[in-house]
Structures are given as structure tokens and as C-alpha cells.
């Protein structure tokens with residue numbers, strides 16, 4: 001989830017409940033991915049090596065807490081590049097689906113922006129808008145376009161919703 005650009009490990013902070021949420025999903029056999037626009041790389045605000053280092057440190061944090069993210073997909077391009085991967089285009093989701101044999105209509109996309117919700121709908125994933133960060137700003141628009149399948153306050157709530165929904169099916 002983007003809260004402006006994070007350009008150093010010092011600025012990075014897990015959202016409350018995020019690590020626990022990832023672990024809870026892992027424990028139930030779910031793979032978790034991060035799909036992130038990082039135009040700051042294309043704009044030379046952030047070096048790719050620094051971004052990769054932040055991601056490695058995130059992975060180590062997770063490992064220490066018995067949680068894991070299968071892969072972090074990054075679009076490093078500037079918006080003007082009109083690449084296929086920058087959200088709201090679904091390139092990164094399609095790539096994840098290919099590489100990890102995912103059925104996207106059985107996947108959940110948890111995000112905090114209108115862009116994330118459009119991306120989810122492009123591939124018919126179940127979309128959850130978290131109201132933290134940009135979520136509050138974009139909620140009105142997301143609602144009027146009916147782009148989210150579910151709304152919640154925190155990542156933690158999103159994870160609980162997913163687990164409840166899945167357990168109701170089984």
C-alpha cells in the first residue's frame with residue numbers, strides 16, 4: 001500500500017496488523033504478493049538497488065515472524081511510459097498469475113486506492129478497499145463506480161474478511 005514514496009528503509013513501516021495478517025493467510029495456505037507502482041525509480045528519485053534492498057529487509061522481517069510474501073512485483077516506469085505493468089493496468093497481476101499458476105478470479109486484491117480497485121476489476125479478482133491511507137480519499141469514487149466488493153478500515157480486517165469468506169465456502 002502506497003503512502004507516498006518510501007525512499008529508505010528508515011521510512012518504511014509495516015501497517016499495524018500487516019505482518020500478522022500475512023502470517024494468518026500463509027498458515028491457511030494462501031500465497032501473498034505485493035504489486036506496487038514505483039515510478040520514483042523511473043524518475044530517478046529512488047535507485048532500483050535501494051528499492052530491492054528495502055524489499056529484502058521486508059522479507060527478512062517477515063521471515064523472523066514466520067510469514068512470507070511469495071514475490072514483490074514492481075512497476076518502475078513513469079506514467080508517461082504507458083507500460084503494461086503500471087496499475088491500473090493489470091500487467092503485474094497477469095505476470096503473477098502466469099508465474100505462480102493463480103486463477104485471478106479466485107484471488108483477492110487488498111488495496112487503498114481507486115487505482116488498486118480498477119486493477120482488481122480488470123482481472124475479476126475480489127477487491128477489498130482499505131480506508132487507511134488513500135482509501136479514505138478514494139472511497140467515494142470507488143463506491144460510485146462499484147469497484148470494491150468489500151470495504152474495511154484496516155489490513156487486519158481485510159484479512160479476517162478473506163478468512164471468514166473462505167471458511168464459509170468450505
Ligand SMILES: [Zn+2]
Nearest residue numbers: 075077083085
Ligand atoms: Zn511498468
